[in-house]
Each structure stands twice: as structure tokens, then as C-alpha cells.
Amino acid sequence: xxxxxxxxxxxxxxxxxxxxxxxxxxxxxxxxxxxxxxxxxxxxxxxxxxxxxxxxxxxxxxxxxxxxxxxxxxxxxxxxxxxxxxxxxxxxxxxxxxxxxxxxxxxxxxxxxxxxxxxxxxxxxxxxxxxxxxxxxxxxxxxxxxxxxxxxxxxxxxxxxxxxxxxxxxxxxxxxxxxxxxxxxxxxxxxxxxxxxxxxxxxxxxxxxxxxxxxxxxxxxxxxxxxxxxxxxxxxxxxxxxxxxxxxxxxxxxxxxxxxxxxxxxxxxxxxxxxxxxxxxxxxxxxxxxxxxxxxxxxxxxxxxxxxxxxxxxxxxxxxxxxxxxxxxxxxxxxxxxxxxxxxxxxxxxxxxxxxxxxxxxxxxxxxxxxxxxxxxxxxxxxxx
Amino acid sequence: xxxxxxxxxxxxxxxxxxxxxxxxxxxxxxxxxxxxxxxxxxxxxxxxxxxxxxxxxxxxxxxxxxxxxxxxxxxxxxxxxxxxxxxxxxxxxxxxxxxxxxxxxxxxxxxxxxxxxxxxxxxxxxxxxxxxxxxxxxxxxxxxxxxxxxxxxxxxxxxxxxxxxxxxxxxxxxxxxxxxxxxxxxxxxxxxxxxxxxxxxxxxxxxxxxxxxxxxxxxxxxxxxxxxxxxxxxxxxxxxxxxxxxxxxxxxxxxxxxxxxxxxxxxxxxxxxxxxxxxxxxxxxxxxxxxxxxxxxxxxxxxxxxxxxxxxxxxxxxxxxxxxxxxxxxxxxxxxxxxxxxxxxxxxxxxxxxxxxxxxxxxxxxxxxxxxxxxxxxxxxxxxxxxx
Numbered sequence: 117x118x119x120x121x122x123x124x125x126x127x128x129x130x131x132x133x134x135x136x137x138x139x140x141x142x143x144x145x146x147x148x149x150x151x152x153x154x155x156x157x158x159x160x161x162x163x164x165x166x167x168x169x170x171x172x173x174x175x176x177x178x179x180x181x182x183x184x185x186x187x188x189x190x191x192x193x194x195x196x197x198x199x200x201x202x203x204x205x206x207x208x209x210x211x212x213x214x215x216x217x218x219x220x221x222x223x224x225x226x227x228x229x230x231x232x233x234x235x236x237x238x239x240x241x242x243x244x245x246x247x248x249x250x251x252x253x254x255x256x257x258x259x260x261x262x263x264x265x266x267x268x269x270x271x272x273x274x275x276x277x278x279x280x281x282x283x284x285x286x287x288x289x290x291x292x293x294x295x296x297x298x299x300x301x302x303x304x305x306x307x308x309x310x311x312x313x314x315x316x317x318x319x320x321x322x323x324x325x326x327x328x329x330x331x332x333x334x335x336x337x338x339x340x341x342x343x344x345x346x347x348x349x350x351x352x353x354x355x356x357x358x359x360x361x362x363x364x365x366x367x368x369x370x371x372x373x374x375x376x377x378x379x380x381x382x383x384x385x386x387x388x389x390x391x392x393x394x395x396x397x398x399x400x401x402x403x404x405x406x407x408x409x410x411x412x413x414x415x416x417x418x419x420x421x422x423x424x425x426x427x428x429x430x431x432x433x434x435x436x437x438x439x440x441x442x443x444x445x446x447x448x449x450x451x452x453x454x455x456x457x458x459x460x461x462x463x464x465x466x467x468x469x470x471x472x473x474x475x476x477x478x479x480x481x482x483x484x485x486x487x488x489x490x491x492x493x494x495x496x497x498x499x500x501x
Numbered sequence: 502x503x504x505x506x507x508x509x510x511x512x513x514x515x516x517x518x519x520x521x522x523x524x525x526x527x528x529x530x531x532x533x534x535x536x537x538x539x540x541x542x543x544x545x546x547x548x549x550x551x552x553x554x555x556x557x558x559x560x561x562x563x564x565x566x567x568x569x570x571x572x573x574x575x576x577x578x579x580x581x582x583x584x585x586x587x588x589x590x591x592x593x594x595x596x597x598x599x600x601x602x603x604x605x606x607x608x609x610x611x612x613x614x615x616x617x618x619x620x621x622x623x624x625x626x627x628x629x630x631x632x633x634x635x636x637x638x639x640x641x642x643x644x645x646x647x648x649x650x651x652x653x654x655x656x657x658x659x660x661x662x663x664x665x666x667x668x669x670x671x672x673x674x675x676x677x678x679x680x681x682x683x684x685x686x687x688x689x690x691x692x693x694x695x696x697x698x699x700x701x702x703x704x705x706x707x708x709x710x711x712x713x714x715x716x717x718x719x720x721x722x723x724x725x726x727x728x729x730x731x732x733x734x735x736x737x738x739x740x741x742x743x744x745x746x747x748x749x750x751x752x753x754x755x756x757x758x759x760x761x762x763x764x765x766x767x768x769x770x771x772x773x774x775x776x777x778x779x780x781x782x783x784x785x786x787x788x789x790x791x792x793x794x795x796x797x798x799x800x801x802x803x804x805x806x807x808x809x810x811x812x813x814x815x816x817x818x819x820x821x822x823x824x825x826x827x828x829x830x831x832x833x834x835x836x837x838x839x840x841x842x843x844x845x846x847x848x849x850x851x852x853x854x855x856x857x858x859x860x861x862x863x864x865x866x867x868x869x870x871x872x873x874x875x876x877x878x879x880x881x882x883x884x885x886x887x888x889x
Contacts, residue, residue: 133776140772147765176669177603177616179568179841180702206569274569276561276734316705349671349703353605366613367836367843374833375758381529382766388526389773395518396780483518 123424130397134429137393141433141476142440144386145469149441150448151379152465158372160458162361164293167331169229170338171360172324175353178204181320182350184307189344190324195337197329200225203306203322207270207279209260215455216256218270218299220306229327232290239264239285247305249284253296255457257286258450275306277313295457326354383472390480394426398484405488406496415489422488426481427474434473438466504797504805512781512809513816523777524817527865530763530770531821535858536828537759539848541752543833547846548748551686552740555587555717556629559710559727559735566747566840567601568618573706576733580710585723587715589628595713597623600699602708603842604669604691606658617658618842619648619669620687621695629711633687638663638678643694646701649678651688653845657834661691670701686744689834689845711740750838767865770817774869778810782877789877790885803878810870811863818862825858826850 127134156163172190174180181203190199205218223244227233235243235251243249252262262268266283281301289296310318328337338354345352355363365372398405405418441461449459491499513520552558559580560570572580577598587595600621605614620626624643627633641647650661655676660667667674674693682688699705714720724737738746782789789802828848837844 132779136772136776136779140769143765143768143772147762151762175605176702177605179603208563212565271563273563273565276563347671351671363614366611367615368838369613370833370835371754378533378762381533382762382769385526385529385766385769385773388522388529389769389776392519392522392526392773393776395522396776400780400784 119420119424123421123428126397126421127425127428133393133396137390137429138433138436140386140389141430141473142437144382145434145437145473146440146444147382148379148472149438149461149465149469150445151375151382152468153441153445153459153461154456155372155375155379156462156465157456157459158365158368159362160293160456161295162358162365164232164291164295164458165357165361166232167334167356167358168328169357170326170328170334170341170354171357172326172341172352172354173322173360175342175351178322180350181317181322182324182352184319184321186321186324186345186350186352190326190341193337193340193344195329195333195340196326198225198229198327200229200325200327201303201321201323202226202325203303203320204274205270205272205279205301205306206274207272209268209270214260216259216297216299218301220303221300222303223300226300226325229325232294233287233296234290235285235287243284246282246284247302247308248281249302250281251285251287251300252283253298254286254288255295255297256299259297262286275310275314275317277309279309292460293458297457325357383476387476387479390426390430390476391483393429394422394480394484397425398422398488402488402491402496402499406491406493406499409491409493409496418488419485422485423478423481427477430473430477430480434469437473438469441465441469502797502801504792504801506808509805509809509812512785513812516781519777519780520813520816523773524813524820526773527770527814527817527862528820528824530766530865531818531858531862532824533759533766534763534861535822535825535850535854536848537755537763538854538857539825539828539850540833540846541755541759542851542854543846543849544748544752544755545745546849547684547844548686548744549741550632550683551744552742553629553631554739554741555714556740557712557714557720557723557737558740558743559712559737560708560743562728562734562736564736567599567709568603568841570601570708571706572598572708572710572735576735577707577710579730579732580712580727580735583712583723583727585714585716585719587713589625593625595625595629597626597629597711598695598707599623599626599711600695600702600704600706600708602698602702604667606661606667608657609659610657612659615658616836616842617654617661618690618840619698620690620692621698622692623695625713626692626695626711629713630682630687632683632685633680634682635678636681638676641677641693644697645694646672646674646697647677648674648691648693649680650676650691652679652681653688653832653834654691655679657843657845667691670698672701684847686747686844689843710735747839748837748844751835751844763861767861771865771869774810774813774866775873777813778806778870778873779876781809782806782873785877786880786885786888789880790882790888793880793882794886799878803874806874806877807867807870810874811866813870814862814864814866815859817865818859821862822855822858 200222203220207218243251262283268281270279334356341354342352445461564570581596589595602619603616604619606617607614655661663679665676727737832845832847834845
């Protein structure tokens with residue numbers, strides 16, 4: 117208790133300096149938290165992926181499609197519970213800035229495979245009934261203000277023309293990590309239109325989604341699917357949904373790595389600031405430390421005082437920084453709209469923030485502490501800061 | 502009268518640890534700032550140099566990228582016969598009818614798959630891009646299952662090196678050469694014969710047409726005529742503009758992320774400078790009083806302390822810039838969201854970036870030093886002298 121009181125009094129001696137240092141730590145811890153959250157958002161798709169789903173695509177690349185006839189052959193493979201398919205649509209809503217993913221999905225089966233998309237049953241029925249119907253996620257509703265019954269038109273970039281849809285339902289995520297920024301519509305609508313406009317492109321599927329009876333058999337079933345279509349015109353590549361999503365992340369890995377490096381840089385910057393504060397503080401108080409020593413207090417006593425002060429300042433700043441992380445991340449996520457479908461602060465981020473502030477406090481006190489502990493009483497009393 | 506410069510300099514020198522820590526913090530911020538600008542410049546340079554001003558790219562209307570685009574043979578023939586198209590040395594029109602697809606290849610170092618652009622070019626494909634030169638091996642032979650790889654592609658992707666083979670479209674493709682495209686986007690691509698690639702991918706249509714204008718000034722005419730032609734559904738862009746548009750999203754992302762970070766980080770560094778300067782003022786109160794008593798004006802004291810802060814910023818700025826200049830040795834390779842394919846580009850330091858970075862460092866110094874300098878200048882002589 118006595119130590120505690122002394123530490124607080126000491127920290128408050130230079131109110132301006134302590135205040136500035138705390139402010140610096142708040143900014144740094146906040147920035148660190150936001151950057152880690154951005155990195156987590158990058159992996160959100162893979163994080164939310166189910167273990168019991170496989171994705172089959174053309175082995176050349178996603179740009180190439182697969183024939184519709186593969187569906188029935190995949191269904192016959194042992195270990196496959198259900199199959200659905202989807203096409204990436206890549207349409208533009210009003211202007212190119214409004215980016216959100218759109219998928220043409222086989223409505224009858226797709227949502228059985230994705231129980232994390234929660235749709236009220238009556239809306240689901242309406243969606244199934246309307247060939248031009250669309251299901252939109254909660255995040256899109258919040259961003260673009262879609263309502264049930266609204267007409268939405270998308271300009272196709274892959275499939276030319278203007279495509280008209282009617283919003284028939286709004287889905288929510290079963291969990292916080294579920295991506296609710298997607299726009300689903302009926303694959304049949306796409307296919308029927310293509311049959312008329314570009315018959316060569318009809319009856320083709322972007323990806324097949326396979327639901328497994330048991331996740332233990334993922335590797336075995338994936339191999340079986342690819343073997344079925346080996347040496348055909350459209351060879352397949354089947355992987356777990358997680359691996360499929362991680363594939364996207366790894367393509368932009370350089371950016372993720374850069375953000376990670378920068379997030380540690382900010383900690384180094386604040387470490388320099390904090391170390392500077394402590395170095396100045398200790399230098400100014402050398403005469404006091406010498407006095408304490410002369411009175412019979414040992415180096416351990418000084419160590420506790422200096423480390424305590426450093427940790428108190430870092431801890432106080434970190435507490436404010438962490439508390440601010442939540443509202444700021446929330447605002448930030450909203451401002452970015454659908455760029456990051458899921459933007460939540462993870463518990464790991466908080467632990468890392470705490471660890472970072474602790475290490476800033478400890479490392480900043482290290483050199484000054486050694487100096488104070490080593491100083492000879494005579495020299496200390498002579499020192500003038 | 503001015504306070505001598507050596508006074509300011511010695512003050513920084515006397516508190517080496519503090520100066521070092523403050524300038525070190527600033528150097529890190531400056532490093533981030535400079536790196537971001539260098540990255541953006543590198544990306545811009547790579548994509549601007551990919552195109553040439555007198556070339557025109559034609560893609561399907563609203564397709565945005567080459568991969569999404571489709572132009573059938575009838576349309577291609579119509580475009581080819583336009584009067585603005587230049588003639589080559591062989592008397593043929595300078596048009597390359599190209600097919601562009603993405604193929605998944607694994608990276609050499611991590612085995613991770615990535616999208617690589619495979620471009621099937623026509624006979625004039627090379628002549629239309631004067632910056633592309635074969636540096637090793639030879640060009641592919643038309644009609645053969647042969648390909649040539651860009652410098653970055655050959656280095657990064659498994660099977661894309663000279664003498665190696667790639668398997669796609671039910672065929673084995675032999676890499677017979679490596680080309681250098683002068684650090685442009687083509688360096689990340691693999692080229693082959695358009696007709697061969699179309700057969701392999703079972704395509705009957707081209708993706709894009711690239712043509713050379715006989716006179717670059719006639720572009721608006723050509724664009725207006727082609728885009729209003731009822732038989733065509735194409736969009737014409739100058740090649741330079743086309744590639745600049747391709748990088749817009751990535752460039753904006755780098756710019757906004759980088760600037761936001763720089764601003765947030767600079768708050769930290771400015772606070773660091775402020776703490777140092779306030780301490781510097783506080784520990785020198787008696788000195789300042791003496792200076793004032795000797796007849797130095799408030800203005801001079803203000804200037805001396807501001808100069809000290811600026812010097813601190815300059816040291817940090819130079820150190821940060823020095824560190825950042827080493828980043829030029831690195832090449833970044835990432836997926837361009839718009840074209841959905843891998844693109845390699847390097848950090849590029851230009852004189853403009855050097856000036857901007859140093860200005861940024863100086864501003865940080867001034868902002869951090871301003872309030873403490875005012876405090877120093879405002880000290881009353883008697884109180885200051887008594888402080889000792």
C-alpha cells in the first residue's frame with residue numbers, strides 16, 4: 117500500500133509529461149488493436165469455414181467453370197452427403213465503389229448446406245417462389261438500406277447486361293463471425309438467361325459445394341472427386357472450404373505480413389517514447405534516490421519504485437486504449453462497409469494489447485532502473501538532473 | 502540577436518540517450534511514411550510502364566478486366582480494319598488478338614497457389630510492346646505448345662523457369678524463354694501463342710484486342726466510332742489508362758492505409774518530441790533566464806528551441822529515410838484485386854518522395870517543439886533565474 121501510494125504520487129509529479137506519455141500509449145495500443153483486428157478480418161472467411169464442407173472448382177483456376185453434369189456424378193461418391201453449386205456473379209451495384217459478393221446459388225440445396233445463414237421460413241418460401249428473388253445479408257441491409265420487396269439491378273461484368281432482382285428475404289448470421297455481406301440469387305435465373313443470350317456459357321457451374329457425412333473423411337472424399345474427373349476436359353480441384361478460403365488470403369499475404377510488421381512497429385515507437393520519459397524522470401531524481409539510499413533503503417526498493425511507476429503509466433494508458441478499441445473498431449468497421457465482411461475484436465487481440473503494454477512498461481524501466489540502483493550515494497547527492 | 506547554432510546542437514548532444522530515443526521514435530514513423538509512398542510509387546510505375554500511349558486496348562463493354570472480357574472473331578475483324586490502325590514493317594496491321602486466362606500455379610518458396618495471368622498473343626504481340634525483350638532462351642514458335650515467362654513469373658512460380666514444363670488445358674507446355682519487360686506488369690505474366698492457348702482452353706473467342714495507332718492523336722475518333730458501332734460491344738481505352746485503372750483499388754488501399762497509419766503513428770512521435778522538449782526547457786530554466794538577462798530576446802529563445810526540435814526531426818527523418826532506402830532491394834508480390842492475378846512490384850524511391858518525407862519529419866519536429874518553445878520564451882526573467 118505504501119509503495120502504491122508513493123508510485124502514484126511520483127507518477128503525478130510531472131502531470132504534463134505523464135499525461136502526454138499516457139496519451140501516446142493510448143494511441144499506440146489503440147492502433148495496435150485496430151491493426152490486429154484488420155489482420156483477423158482478413159482471415160475471417162477461413163475462420164468461419166466449416167470442416168464438413170468441401171469446395172470443388174476447375175483445376176486450371178476459378179475463372180474456368182465446370183459442367184452442370186458433374187453434380188450427379190459427385191453425389192454418387194461415397195462419403196458425400198449433399199451437393200450444391202454456385203457461381204460468382206461479380207455485378208456492379210450502381211457504381212464500382214459499392215462492392216459486395218454476389219452468388220448465383222442452387223436455391224433448393226444451398227441453404228441446407230449453410231445452416232449459419234438464418235432466414236425466416238416465410239421469407240425463404242418467398243425467395244424460392246420467385247425466380248428473380250434475392251436474399252441479402254444483414255450487413256448489406258445496414259449499408260445500402262435494402263428492404264423486402266425492393267427492386268435491385270446489377271450490371272454484370274462477367275455476364276453482360278443489366279440484371280433485375282427483387283429482395284425477398286434478409287438473412288442473419290448464426291454467429292458473429294458469419295459473413296452477412298453476401299447477395300444470393302437463384303442460379304436458375306442466371307442459367308435460363310444465359311441459355312437465351314449466350315448458350316455456350318449455359319449449364320456451367322463455378323464451384324460445387326459438397327457436404328460431408330463426417331469431417332474425418334474430407335481428404336479421402338476430395339481425392340475421390342478429383343480422381344473421377346481426371347483426364348476430362350474440366351479437371352477438378354477439391355479442397356476443404358477452409359483451404360479454399362485460405363487460398364485467397366495467401367494471395368494477398370504480402371499485405372497481411374506488412375500490416376503485422378507495422379503493428380509491431382507502433383509498439384516500438386511507443387517503447388522509445390516511454391523509455392525516454394522514464395530516462396528523464398530517473399535522471400531528474402538521482403539526488404532523491406541517493407538520499408533514499410543514504411537513509412538505508414536498498415536497490416530493491418528503488419527498483420520497485422521505478423518499475424512500478426513505469427508499469428502504472430503503461431497500464432493506465434493501455435486500459436484506456438483497450439477500452440477505446442471496441443467503439444473505435446465498431447465505427448471503423450461501419451465506415452469500411454462491406455470491404456471487410458466481418459470486423460470484430462477478438463479476445464486474442466486484447467491479450468496481445470495487454471502483453472504489449474506490459475513489455476513497454478518493463479523495457480522502458482530497465483536501463484533507468486539499473487542506473488538508479490548502481491549509483492553511488494556521493495555521486496547521486498552531487499547530481500543536478 | 503540570434504542565439505548561436507552551436508548552443509542548440511550541444512544541447513541535443515548533451516542528452517544523448519534522450520535525443521536518441523526521441524529521434525529513434527521519429528525515424529520509425531518516417532520509415533513507415535516513406536515505405537508507403539515508395540510502395541505506391543512502385544505500383545504506379547509498374548502499371549504505367551505496362552502500357553504505351555499509342556496503343557489501344559479493346560475489351561467487352563463493362564468487363565473491367567481482360568480476363569472477364571470476350572470479343573468474338575467477327576468483331577475482331579471489324580476492329581482490325583479501322584483506318585487508324587498502324588501498319589507494321591511486314592505490311593500487316595499492327596493488331597494483337599489476345600486471349601487472357603488465369604491459371605493456378607504454386608509459388609516456388611511456399612508451395613502456395615496463386616493466380617497467374619497467361620496471355621496468348623498474336624504475331625504482333627511482341628512488336629506492340631517494345632519494352633519486352635527475350636533475355637534467355639528464345640520466343641515461342643507459333644503453333645507449338647511452347648510458352649515464355651516474364652522475369653518475375655519465372656523466378657516465383659514453380660514450373661515457370663526456362664526448360665521446365667507446366668501442365669494445363671490437357672497439355673504440357675514447355676517454357677522456352679524468359680523475357681524482361683522493364684519492370685512492367687508483363688514481368689508477372691506468361692505468354693504463349695493465342696491460337697494454341699484458345700484450342701487448349703476450348704475457346705473460340707478472344708479476350709482483348711491491342712492495336713497500335715498510326716497517329717496517337719486519332720484515338721478519340723477511333724473510340725467514338727467503335728463504341729457507337731451497333732455491331733460491336735466494346736470499350737476502347739489507351740493502354741496507359743487501361744493499366745492505370747487496373748491498379749486503382751490496390752493503389753488506393755495502400756495509400757489510405759498508409760496515410761492513416763502515418764498520421765496515427767506521428768501522433769506518438771510528436772508526443773515523444775514534446776516530452777523531450779518540455780523536459781529540455783524545464784531543466785534549463787536557469788539557463789534561459791541567464792540568456793534573457795544577457796539581452797537575448799524572447800524571439801531568439803523561441804527560435805533556438807524550435808530549431809532544436811526541427812533538428813531532432815531532421816535527425817529522425819534522415820535516419821528513417823536511410824532505413825527506408827534499403828527497402829528498394831525488396832520486391833512485393835501480391836494479388837491485384839481487380840485483375841485477380843499476381844502482380845510483382847518493388848519499392849521505388851524518387852526525389853519527390855525524399856522531399857515529402859523530410860518535410861513530414863520537419864513538420865513533426867515543429868509541431869512537437871512549438872508549445873515547449875513558447876513556454877521557454879514566456880518564462881519571466883526573474884523567476885527563471887531564481888529557479889536555479
